[in-house]
Amino acid sequence: MTLPATELSAGLPPCDFTVFGGTGDLALRKLLPALYQRELEGQLPAGTRIIGVSRTELDDDGYRHAVREALHTHVTADELDEDAVRRLVDRVRHLTLDSRDPEGWHLLHDLLKDRPQVEGGEEVVRVFYLAIAPALFGPTCERLGAAGVVEDSSRVVMEKPIGTDLESARAVNDAVGRVFCEQQIFRIDHYLGKESVQNLLVTRFANTFLEPLWNSRWVDHVQITVSETLGVGDRGGYYDTSGALRDMVQNHLLQLLCLVAMEPPTYVGRETVRDEKLKVLQALKPMSPEDVDRSTVRGRYTAGLVDGAAVPSYTDDIGHPGSSTETFVAVRAEVQNWRWAGVPFYLRTGKRMDRRMSEIVVVFKEPPHAMFPHSEGVTSPNRLHIQVQPDEGMRLHMTAKEPGPGGIRLRPVSLDLSYATTFTQRSPDAYERLLMDVIRGNPTLFMRRDEVEAAWTWVEPILRRWQAAPDRPKRYPAGTSGPTAAATLLERDGRHWQESEA
Ligand SMILES: NC(=O)C1=CN([C@@H]2O[C@H](COP(=O)(O)OP(=O)(O)OC[C@H]3O[C@@H](n4cnc5c(N)ncnc54)[C@H](OP(=O)(O)O)[C@@H]3O)[C@@H](O)[C@H]2O)C=CC1
């Protein structure tokens, strides 16, 4: 059977997309809906197949049924097109296989080998997506290698967490690296796939007005907040061994920090951006135990009200009263280089907070000279708010004169860019962009091994100190902006968190 190529997917190779953990939450809630959206827009290359792998005894029809259900649950009604659902479901297969079991891999070998020919006889790229527990990454890759299914053009995609500290991250990277070379490995940080995060690079480097100001001469400090209203959901088992530092700071928040702080690469290419991000991670000031005590806050939510609904405490949520895991972190970081010397980067993230909001705020210095000493009204330093989610956009806060015939009355005003009102296109989910990049073979928005390990190198002294220090996480009621100690962290420096209007 020969399959026709569609116009939008022209130039892209057909893929065999094997999803280990194909019946799991990530696959059914995120990956398949993302592939569906690309199907809807005709971007999935002709001949592409999606092979879900799990231990569950399921035939192709059973899995197709599960995928169809997942699409009806996770795709909004106005984006659900039954024709596109059918086209995607037709691509789907299921294979019952245990990653730990050396038996049965010939079934995957045969499935990948015996496939319909694609028009033009193009090579089919094999993508192996590891949507399974990290402990299975190494064994799965080993079995893939032994089964002889890894070709030079094959790719492997790994989800975070990659390790729980530097040593275990190295072990995972070594195990995967024994079968795939670094160019074949795509480590997902889904924050890098968010539209607003990619736009950060464009804002900084496709405009000229910011760059002269983007340094310690004009920037007072930077704040990066990722606050969630959600708790740990069904992932309590994983989360309780992880905590907010490993779950969010080691990856998403440090990646955001890198994009704010990095130098302009010569061009945006597969290694150039990652080279610059690595330099930022390597320039992060290492923390001594005293620095950890002074510059970090860890918190944990107690029972409270989120979006008007009563929610239990973290320990009740996970049913583990003795837990010492943190659900909130605030950190004062410093980037020790020419551009950022002396500029604090304050990071905070937490679960069950007062609102869902991810934002970067660049706070500029006060004007060097007060020109309007007798003016009335309020002034505040210029600030650039980059709203990552929800309501993606940017807001530049400045000071203006309020119209009037009298004296000069100053007032804070803002220049606003809202994605929703400026662009007609929908913002794709991060996974849509990242999965297409895997198919295109473009690793720019994926984490390289050295980045992951440099991030762990910076995080590890914090983990070690927290493990050694006797004090438990500070309490904060669910539905608030975190423990008061997080506010104190900035107040000590004469600053405060910039809370955007909800
Ligand atoms: N869910 C999310 O939003 C996110 C998840 N992640 C990461 O993605 C990975 C998967 O998470 P999630 O989908 O939530 O987990 P789930 O527990 O929902 O799913 C796990 C999947 O792996 C399969 N599986 C388990 N053991 C084996 C095995 N030995 N051999 C083959 N398949 C196996 C399960 O099927 P079966 O039991 O039938 O074998 C199931 O399909 C984890 O590493 C997680 O940390 C990362 C970011 C977000």
Ligand SMILES: O=C1O[C@H](COP(=O)(O)O)[C@@H](O)[C@H](O)[C@H]1O
């Ligand atoms: O990686 C993770 O991210 C989510 C938050 O992602 P977002 O895109 O909804 O902001 C977080 O809930 C989860 O704990 C973490 O593992």
